[in-house]
Amino acid sequence: MTKDFNLPPLARLAHAGHARRCLSGLPDSQIELDSGRMAVAFYCLGALDLLKMLQDKVSMTDRESWQEWIWEQHTRGKYGSGFRPSPFMTVSSEVERTTSYTDYDTPHIIMTYTALLTLAILRDDFSQLDKQGILLLLKACQREDGSFSTIPGGGETDLRTLYCAFVIAHLLDDWSTINLQNAFSFIASCRSYEGGYGQSAHCEANGGTTYIAMAAMELAPVSTTPLTALEKRKTIEWALHNQLESGGFCGRTNKLADACYCFWIGGSLKILGAGDLVDSRSLASFLASCQFRFGGIAKAPGEHPDPYHTYLSLATLSMFPPPVYENDASGSSWIFDPLDPLINARQETADWARKYIAIKH
């Protein structure tokens, strides 16, 4: 199934252009991203980082002023410190910005995770980071059942937020404010009979939350994972069966392939040590077919591209470099640096983040 088709080139330059354009501005049709802009910034800058085009595509001045913008989202207050998604609830007066946040402008766990990674991509030295304050935020967001809410006192709680809290603790190298036992029992409650994990207890197995469960358990400072060999095998089987004939992965049994699930399920397999069982050539060919002719990668062929699917497709390729053959046009366009599959960043960026964010640094 490998050599009988040619791999088209990966349009690296066009994808970098797409990421660069989104960083400069998004049309009004993307209004739903208003309260999640930090994540958009992460996907765009992350895509440039994976493509190793950050230096070429973004001027030093822009990089510095973007760092400054991110630090402006770093806030302190009664629930601890962290980053907000954007200034979408921030008022203009300078005085108010420097005092502590209100209940309507608190830091957000998922946005704190993406802000830390984005700053690492920009090679920030994190000297402004209130590390102890972030530990407090983690504590303020953990619920009794072990799950985490996105913002202190309210908001969504599901596995996604738990993962982000775990990455933050991992980067700080300090787990003192997380109740691991409760967190693990929450993860266990999300396991489904299919072998994957749902978004919260009783929910259907889904690729995104399965990745999160696998990565979270691997990140936690415990000597053995709580999964039995049989459970692991079941998860691996479920994950592998979601790779469809097109080479792409679907997120749930009997659904259609989607570029983002190539990352979520591919990443789960990588973490489970089963990455080499994935057919990386047909996977690359699926992602090639999701390329939009003017740059960017879409969730499926013929759809419109967005930063989320573009980044996750490139991250997938960083984990699963396809074998390239002589008859492939531009085989070199498919070569990437390795990715840290647990925190979801280029290896070098992940190492930088760990080095500068760790509390003992």
Add this chain to the structure above:
Amino acid sequence: MSVSVPEPLRYADRPEWNDVAPVEQYENVNPLAPIFYTNEYKDATDYFRGIIKTGEKSQRVLQLTEHIIRLNPAHYTAWQYRYETLLAIEANLEDELRLMDELAITYLKTYQVWHHRRLLMLQIRKPAPELVFIARTFQVDPKNYHTWSYRQWLLAYFNDANLWIGELDFVEELLNDDIRNNSAWHHRFFTVWQSGVREGEEDRERVLRRELIYVKQSISLAPNNASAWNYLRGILDHNSIPYQKMITFVQPYTLLLDEQVADLVDLENPPPSKSAHLPCASAIEFLADIYEAEGGNSMLKATELWKSLGNEHDISRKKYWEYRIREGLRAIQT
């Protein structure tokens, strides 16, 4: 006749809002990924920030937050403030729920719509009509993750015997519409084996028999359906039943149609339908698992089946089947 939608009146031009000082969003000179807001959104959120500053919670705040939500249903602070306002002014939450019926269908895929509904339900505490509403949304999208997760939460949280009564029939209806709807299969498992287990259903033997017949019938109608095979494995695992017990049922599905033996009416082991695409990869995999568990000489039968999957019936997972063969052979050598 042309219908033009008039631009809504700005808050700045509405006398009833002139006591509120709008507050602009603060942006750095070089913002990251800015969104080019429409004037309408900018105007509404300026007044929303103004309201938050004074802490006002009133009827007009409900209008304002509804306006913002309709422009951007993911604006979680607008939802948060709206909910607090509803409680503060003791608004009629059932009215709010009716408004949400419309918004939920318009913004089916937005998390906040369902989160808000959950908060309302924690106050109203009347879950039964919600199940009817959800059934209606499934006509639009029968696999919507948020909706299913809301339904599962309602059932498990309120966990009232009456609430569960129609659940199995409901699942069957959805499976009749689409036998490959994995969300419905998942919900079946949740209902029959997990939170839905009710008093008076302690006779699990009877339930198990019923479910085995159901899933086998479903496989016989459409053998190439991963959801049904996963359900079969799920109930066997859950009840600690060895896969071996299914060998009579599974074998015909691993053969070509013309290799099938004569029809015998056997409810326990329904044969593949005449139109089935055979052999079925899921059945071969299942049979190989049976042989693998038997070990010894049967392991070689398992490796033969894996070989046929990798070379013929499930080529895209060739690497995986080769791995199973290696692992299997290693197991019998030690």
